[in-house]
Amino acid sequence: xxxxxxxxxxxxxAAVSCVGLLxxxxxxxxxxxxxxxxxxxxxxYTQPPSTLNPFKAILTSEYEINxxxxxxxxxxxxxxxxxxxxxxxxxLPTAExxxxxxxxxxxxxxxxxxxxWSDGEPIxxxxxxxxxxxxxxxxxxxxxxxxxxxxxxxxxxxxxLVWSTTxxxxxxxxxxxxxxxxxxxxxxxxxxxxxxxVNVNQDAVVAGPFQVTEYKNDESVTMQNLPGESYLGEPAIxxxxxxWFKNEExxxxxxxxxxxxxxxxxxxxxxxxxEGQEGIGTNVGAAFSYSHLSFNQCxxxxxxxxxxxxxxxxxxxxxxxLREAVAMAIDKQQLVDRILRGYGExxxxxxxxxxxxxxxxxxxxxxxxxxxxxxxxxxxxxDDTNGDGIREDPDSGEELTWRFDVPTDDGxxxxxxxxxAGWLGQIGIDTSPTPVTVAKITDIWLANDYxxxxxxxxxxxxxxxxxxxxxxxxxxxxxxxxxSNEEYDQLxxxxxxxxxxxxxxxxxxxxxxxxxEEIPQIVLWYDNDLQAYRQDKWTGFVPSPKPSAxxxxxxxxxxxxxxxxxxxxxxxxxxxxxxxxxxxxxxxxVGVAAAVLAxxxxxxxxxxxxxxxxx
Amino acid sequence: MGSRSYTLRKVLxxxxxxxxxxxxxxxxFRVLPSDPVKFLTRGAGLEISPEEQQExxxxxxxxxxxxxxxxxxxxxxxxxxxxxYLGDTARLDFGTxxxxxxxxxxxxxxLEFMWPTLLLVGVSTVFSVLLGVWMGIRxxxxxxxxxxxxxxxxxxxxxxxPEFWLGMLLIILFSANLGWFPNSGRETLGANYxxxxxxxxxLNHLFLPALTLTLGYLxxxxxxxxxxxxxxLGEDFILTARAKGVRExxxxxRHAVRNALLPTISLIALSFGFVLGGAITVExxxxxxxxxxxxxxxxxxQDFPVLQAVFLFASAAVIxxxxxxxxxxxxxDPRVKEA
Numbered sequence: 018x019x020x021x022x023x024x025x026x027x028x029x030x031a032a033v034s035c036v037g038l039l040x041x042x043x044x045x046x047x048x049x050x051x052x053x054x055x056x057x058x059x060x061x062y063t064q065p066p067s068t069l070n071p072f073k074a075i076l077t078s079e080y081e082i083n084x085x086x087x088x089x090x091x092x093x094x095x096x097x098x099x100x101x102x103x104x105x106x107x108x109l110p111t112a113e114x115x116x117x118x119x120x121x122x123x124x125x126x127x128x129x130x131x132x133x134w135s136d137g138e139p140i141x142x143x144x145x146x147x148x149x150x151x152x153x154x155x156x157x158x159x160x161x162x163x164x165x166x167x168x169x170x171x172x173x174x175x176x177x178l179v180w181s182t183t184x185x186x187x188x189x190x191x192x193x194x195x196x197x198x199x200x201x202x203x204x205x206x207x208x209x210x211x212x213x214x215v216n217v218n219q220d221a222v223v224a225g226p227f228q229v230t231e232y233k234n235d236e237s238v239t240m241q242n243l244p245g246e247s248y249l250g251e252p253a254i255x256x257x258x259x260x261w262f263k264n265e266e267x268x269x270x271x272x273x274x275x276x277x278x279x280x281x282x283x284x285x286x287x288x289x290x291x292e293g294q295e296g297i298g299t300n301v302g303a304a305f306s307y308s309h310l311s312f313n314q315c316x317x318x319x320x321x322x323x324x325x326x327x328x329x330x331x332x333x334x335x336x337x338x339l340r341e342a343v344a345m346a347i348d349k350q351q352l353v354d355r356i357l358r359g360y361g362e363x364x365x366x367x368x369x370x371x372x373x374x375x376x377x378x379x380x381x382x383x384x385x386x387x388x389x390x391x392x393x394x395x396x397x398x399x400d401d402t403n404g405d406g407i408r409e410d411p412d413s414g415e416e417l418t419w420r421f422d423v424p425t426d427d428g429x430x431x432x433x434x435x436x437x438a439g440w441l442g443q444i445g446i447d448t449s450p451t452p453v454t455v456a457k458i459t460d461i462w463l464a465n466d467y468x469x470x471x472x473x474x475x476x477x478x479x480x481x482x483x484x485x486x487x488x489x490x491x492x493x494x495x496x497x498x499x500x501s502n503e504e505y506d507q508l509x510x511x512x513x514x515x516x517x518x519x520x521x522x523x524x525x526x527x528x529x530x531x532x533x534e535e536i537p538q539i540v541l542w543y544d545n546d547l548q549a550y551r552q553d554k555w556t557g558f559v560p561s562p563k564p565s566a567x568x569x570x571x572x573x574x575x576x577x578x579x580x581x582x583x584x585x586x587x588x589x590x591x592x593x594x595x596x597x598x599x600x601x602x603x604x605x606x607v608g609v610a611a612a613v614l615a616x617x618x619x620x621x622x623x624x625x626x627x628x629x630x631x632x
Numbered sequence: 633m634g635s636r637s638y639t640l641r642k643v644l645x646x647x648x649x650x651x652x653x654x655x656x657x658x659x660x661f662r663v664l665p666s667d668p669v670k671f672l673t674r675g676a677g678l679e680i681s682p683e684e685q686q687e688x689x690x691x692x693x694x695x696x697x698x699x700x701x702x703x704x705x706x707x708x709x710x711x712x713x714x715x716x717y718l719g720d721t722a723r724l725d726f727g728t729x730x731x732x733x734x735x736x737x738x739x740x741x742x743l744e745f746m747w748p749t750l751l752l753v754g755v756s757t758v759f760s761v762l763l764g765v766w767m768g769i770r771x772x773x774x775x776x777x778x779x780x781x782x783x784x785x786x787x788x789x790x791x792x793x794p795e796f797w798l799g800m801l802l803i804i805l806f807s808a809n810l811g812w813f814p815n816s817g818r819e820t821l822g823a824n825y826x827x828x829x830x831x832x833x834x835l836n837h838l839f840l841p842a843l844t845l846t847l848g849y850l851x852x853x854x855x856x857x858x859x860x861x862x863x864x865l866g867e868d869f870i871l872t873a874r875a876k877g878v879r880e881x882x883x884x885x886r887h888a889v890r891n892a893l894l895p896t897i898s899l900i901a902l903s904f905g906f907v908l909g910g911a912i913t914v915e916x917x918x919x920x921x922x923x924x925x926x927x928x929x930x931x932x933x934q935d936f937p938v939l940q941a942v943f944l945f946a947s948a949a950v951i952x953x954x955x956x957x958x959x960x961x962x963x964x965d966p967r968v969k970e971a
Contacts (some may be wrong), residue, residue, distance in 0.1 A: 067731055067732065067733060067734050067933075071732060108908060117652055145679065211736075212734050218733075234733050234744060234745070234818065235745070237821055239821070256822055258821050260816075260821055260919075263681065263916040263919045264919065266800075267803070267917065268919075270803065271816055274808070274811070276816075276820070276821075424690045455932060456933055603831075606835055623948045
């Protein structure tokens with residue numbers, strides 16, 4: 018009996034060893050086949066796209082990927098983010114080059130010739146006209162704001178686009194952030210539903226410089242450099258991969274290990290640990306986004322007072338004194354210091370300071386002053402008559418106890434609401450922050466079923482769109498608060514049709530001033546985009562917009578331009594190599610498998626032997 | 633009661649339960665306070681007219697009556713939402729995803745996320761069952777010994793430790809410090825491994841999340857098996873076997889373990905039923921693709937077609953594994969067939 022057992026075990030071990038040797042050979046073979054000269058750049062980010070259909074783009078990741086596949090009419094200037102050549106247009110239209118008609122109602126834009134789509138078809142003015150007309154005809158409201166007062170857009174030949182408007186408008190110089198799609202592909206869809214249903218997540222007909230060749234849900238998007246020079250030029254990298262992480266800690270560790278080359282949107286606390294680490298470069302990028310605290314201002318519009326979706330906000334919230342007192346009770350600098358660890362700046366208006374040309378800064382900002390806020394409320398008659406620490410509205414007698422919702426998509430905002438609730442408690446306003454899902458806050462916001470809430474925006478460099486969201490007719494569409502101000506609405510229309518940049522600037526700055534004085538919403542902070550990368554492997558990043566004197570404020574990727582993707586290049590021989598993710602050798606795995614099999618076999622044989630002995 | 637009728641009865645019960653789950657799933661998504669047109673069009677740049685809204689409702693069959701039977705006035709209609717739903721489900725047509733991957737077939741999406749889950753949670757469950765049961769038997773048989781005391785302490789610690797925390801500790805040790813295993817994903821992106829190297833690469837990525845789940849699940853099986861064995865060891869038939877002079881190993885294998893396995897079988901079957909639920913915390917820690925993450929993303933973005941399919945499949949898996957447990961139970965313990 019014992020002999021048989023030993024022999025069986027020996028045979029098993031021998032078989033496993035053979036498998037190991039064979040597998041080892043296979044590994045050596047397949048490793049060789051995997052090696053190549055491809056230069057691969059891997060970007061880590063926590064926001065996977067939901068679709069790469071350019072007509073449905075909303076998320077930052079969707080815009081970033083699509084902007085590497087589909088061209089714009091104009092590009093954004095690297096330093097200032099205003100319209101610049103570099104898109105499909107040969108140059109910006111001016112009166113001098115005959116691009117703007119005498120009455121200012123017609124733009125004639127020359128389109129570059131000799132460019133092709135990835136299937137070899139030429140890129141022409143007809144593609145631009147088709148895309149813009151599709152947006153207008155089918156009312157893709159994500160984009161219609163870019164094309165105001167349009168009478169017609171047509172291609173008179175392959176290289177000439179004629180854009181006529183019913184009023185003078187500076188629309189082309191926004192510039193329209195609309196991905197131009199090939200008419201010969203998209204023209205076959207007849208209805209809006211058909212266009213929305215198109216799945217072009219990989220191998221789409223694109224202009225380059227990159228094309229998505231593999232789209233793995235929730236894992237990665239792989240892009241290949243299209244052969245030949247694209248309308249943007251020729252990047253050095255061959256393969257560009259976006260890896261989607263489900264948490265930032267893992268993403269930062271992957272950067273430290275060298276399995277990714279770039280980490281986007283690193284949280285402030287992790288960013289601080291990366292600064293000064295060998296081989297890692299850090300960048301305090303532009304503050305393109307802001308967080309806000311919104312008051313329910315739904316009073317004017319008929320939909321606010323009637324119907325199923327009538328506002329549930331308190332009537333006294335329209336008192337500007339009350340809102341000013343709340344603004345005085347919030348220490349924005351402390352929010353920046355404690356929540357953002359200093360990587361941001363206190364907020365004032367909805368036009369972010371990175372849009373330096375358009376941003377307006379108050380000369381006499383509202384100070385943080387709890388005593389002053391209490392004095393304001395005392396004076397306005399918001400007394401605490403029953404002594405429970407909560408003030409009451411003098412008209413209705415209602416206590417100032419507010420619902421305070423915050424979506425969980427941004428941990429910083431959730432933390433901030435706790436601080437804000439504490440400060441509001443000090444001025445006799447009772448709030449308890451409720452974290453909710455993005456879907457829930459969307460429902461609450463669209464139905465005006467809130468008292469106050471906190472959320473955020475990441476607007477375009479041109480302020481047109483973000484300014485439009487505060488106009489009266491945007492209530493229940495994009496408006497955060499359903500605030501309504503007649504002068505503001507009028508100025509919005511004026512800036513759209515301003516005949517000179519100075520006139521437009523004056524209107525836009527006055528709009529910000531009204532917003533800051535009326536306080537339908539408190540802009541809490543502008544947060545810097547924190548980025549980190551392997552500086553031991555890569556170089557050539559081009560910051561945009563131009564950083565300030567302290568080196569802050571320019572993003573290296575996730576810009577409004579594609580400059581960096583074209584200029585990044587290896588800093589060392591290590592760059593672009595993959596496979597450094599750790600992991601034990603296949604031979605060891607074979608050994609482990611052998612050991613498990615051997616152990617299992619041994620136990621089975623031993624049990625059988627025992628049973629036989631017993632029998 | 634015979635073996636055949638026992639099996640038939642259990643299968644029938646499973647089908648009835650599955651049918652109720654189907655009906656529940658149908659109503660669950662119709663009582664949610666949400667306007668289907670609103671969530672279908674939100675964020676898609678749609679500014680739609682009432683006519684287009686009606687058309688959308690018609691396209692999705694939402695303009696039809698919910699029930700086949702109406703009481704006011706009493707009538708029956710075969711063209712209703714419930715029958716459509718049952719027919720679509722029978723054809724495995726669960727519609728298309730709205731937000732998770734806009735426009736993709738829900739079944740395709742589910743299958744794409746199912747395989748990584750089966751691999752991760754399935755492998756972890758198998759290993760934790762094998763190890764847990766083996767350790768439970770060993771500890772129970774030598775109660776109070778060094779192995780019993782050490783394994784009891786370790787199991788209780790692992791059982792009470794949150795999986796995400798355990799995962800983070802393993803990442804710090806094996807990935808950040810030792811560099812033995814990657815900390816995220818399912819493969820080395822851009823490496824394009826083929827053949828056995830690709831398998832080894834997958835195993836390297838699977839190792840840490842699978843180890844986390846195996847250690848996390850282990851304690852449960854260990855504690856149940858050990859407790860069950862201790863109960864059985866106190867029974868009269870064990871005493872009888874020993875009195876007959878049966879060898880200790882035979883007492884353990886033939887008499888004690890076989891009887892003590894019964895509660896563990898139920899536990900194992902239920903655990904396999906929950907495999908399709910995924911392991912959200914471990915998936916998040918290791919950025920590992922899986923059904924837990926899909927469910928979470930669908931919940932966050934109100935992707936109801938995806939949620940409906942995930943709920944249905946997850947429920948069906950539990951029902952199926954319960955049925956299997958009942959049948960295996962009947963095999964191991966013939967007394968239940970007589971009940």
